Amino acid sequence: xxxxxRLASLAVLxxxxxxxxxxxxxxxxxxxxxxxxxxxxxxxxxxxxxxxxCFEALDGEGYAVTNAPRLRTKFSxxxxxxxxxxxxxxxxxxxxxxxxxxxxxxxxxxxxxxTFVDGLIESLxxxxxxxxxxxxxxxxxxxxxxxxxxxxxxxxxxxxxVGLGLEExxxxxxxxxxxxxxxxxxxxTPQMTESRExxxxxxxxxxx
Numbered sequence: 001x002x003x004x005x006r007l008a009s010l011a012v013l014x015x016x017x018x019x020x021x022x023x024x025x026x027x028x029x030x031x032x033x034x035x036x037x038x039x040x041x042x043x044x045x046x047x048x049x050x051x052x053x054c055f056e057a058l059d060g061e062g063y064a065v066t067n068a069p070r071l072r073t074k075f076s077x078x079x080x081x082x083x084x085x086x087x088x089x090x091x092x093x094x095x096x097x098x099x100x101x102x103x104x105x106x107x108x109x110x111x112x113x114x115t116f117v118d119g120l121i122e123s124l125x126x127x128x129x130x131x132x133x134x135x136x137x138x139x140x141x142x143x144x145x146x147x148x149x150x151x152x153x154x155x156x157x158x159x160x161x162v163g164l165g166l167e168e169x170x171x172x173x174x175x176x177x178x179x180x181x182x183x184x185x186x187x188x189t190p191q192m193t194e195s196r197e198x199x200x201x202x203x204x205x206x207x208x
Contacts, residue, residue, distance in 0.1 A: 036157030038086020049125025
């Protein structure tokens with residue numbers, strides 16, 4: 001189930017705004033385009049989960065409540081077109097998943113799979129969001145509001161691509177870096193101290 005939760009978290013995330021659940025943006029098996037599609041598809045579902053969880057904790061005259069109908073429309077329009085990419089990521093996760101859950105995902109037809117994903121994303125959004133984070137998420141939604149939903153999703157695909165590039169660079173640097181020497185450097189300080197002490201003793205003996 002871990003891979004499926006990772007996928008749902010990616011879709012629920014939509015900019016680290018919808019939930020605190022982390023997306024694994026540096027997994028070397030992630031396709032940035034599929035991640036962007038999963039985020040785009042999950043935006044309206046994540047928003048519904050957020051509103052379900054946070055409605056009573058939000059100001060009734062605040063940004064999220066008063067703009068909820070418009071945001072639902074904004075996130076929903078175009079989300080259906082992202083389903084094939086989101087489905088690709090889900091099936092990839094299912095292939096990596098061992099046991100009954102992986103087999104179950106693989107046996108579902110497209111309609112059944114989509115119904116399963118819809119329920120999973122919305123319920124995870126509602127479960128993962130902490131009530132004390134509701135107002136912070138509301139501010140994030142307001143900041144991102146001028147950005148088209150497609151662009152928000154594309155940003156996540158880009159972040160995954162950047163993360164993969166950085167990970168590859170770090171691997172290359174590690175491969176070419178010379179091994180560190182385990183032999184400690186010899187300090188001349190102890191030798192200088194012993195020599196000075198010997199001279200002091202000789203001077204004391206001559207004085208006697």
